[in-house]
Amino acid sequence: MTDADLAAHLAEIAGRILIEVRTSGMFEGKALGKAGDQVANQFLVHALCAQRPNDGLLSEEEKDNPERQGKSRVWIVDPVDGTREYGEERSDWAVHVGMAVDGVATLGAVALPGLGQGTVFRSDAPVELPAHHGAPRLLVSRTRPAAEALAVAEMLDGVLVPMGSAGAKAMAVIRGEADIYLHSGGQYEWDSCAPVAVAKAHGLHCSRIDGSPLVYNQADTYMPDLLICRPEWAERVLDAVGQVAAQA
Structure with a gap:
């Protein structure tokens, strides 16, 4: 196997x-x-x-x-x-x-x-991403939406999509239910390793919210933030995050 x-x-x-x-x-x-x-x-x-x-x-x-x-x-x-x-x-x-x-x-x-x-x-069986036209849909926690995600959604005139687990959110982008999953509230390696592997295989952009790579198998398993999104939105989201950080 x-x-x-x-x-x-x-x-x-x-x-x-x-x-x-x-x-x-x-x-x-x-x-x-x-x-x-x-x-x-x-x-x-x-x-x-x-x-x-x-x-x-x-x-x-x-x-x-x-x-x-x-x-x-x-x-x-x-x-x-x-x-x-x-x-x-x-x-x-x-x-x-x-x-x-x-x-x-x-x-x-x-x-x-x-x-x-x-x-x-x-990750070994990618499917075609459903097409979407219109305002970007941003996934946020249904109980604790991150401030950065809310600010970016406003800057991009986006629509918020509340949802539960990190895996469900990442797969929602693949399923065509959303376009951007931006998380800055802190996670751990197990929250994103499998979703990131699957998302990358489907052609999605995956990185930290400053654009740097996601690195796993670290001594400290805490991962502060995460961005998974359709590739056409990556540059605009990262730029918006940078603007939010500069204003903080």
Whole structure:
């Protein structure tokens, strides 16, 4: 099984497990989110350790092993991206299975189980982006929209699209539901590795909000900001971010 096939398979199966946990009726709210995180993480970590024992591994729900920093290939996973949305029985949550090679998000799969079984976006199977004409649509957190994103949306006469998880937002650009995902509220490597790998494969622009590269498998896994957007908007968004920063 190729790395890409493995990532997609594991993301899909983890998604099925999470749906089963949610429909079991045994948990609700925060308890549901915690149970889903634990079960999906256990499956993903055990599967990756069995299938790719020589690779490094970083998971949101697993104690970090510093040995990963000495590995060229590192799997970076988020068992439930959007735990709140999952616990609230919404559809805008995701499962991330990504790989960074020498610090670069190289391949990945993002499952959106809430949209239906088998909804998995893969870095090795890009699809054509739907055309969009008109005002740019900017994805923002449905609970904590970042100030920079709001300011850029105003400068570009954009339309705000509130949504849950980072993976759901990134895939919304691929699905044609939005054009720009600008986040400056802080994330971690597992929030964006798989989505960035998939987005890049689909021809989207992916960078920090100052235009610098996204670097993974760092000792400090915190990532302050992120920009994923259709390529035709990249220059204008980065310029707008620069103007916002200069005015701050």
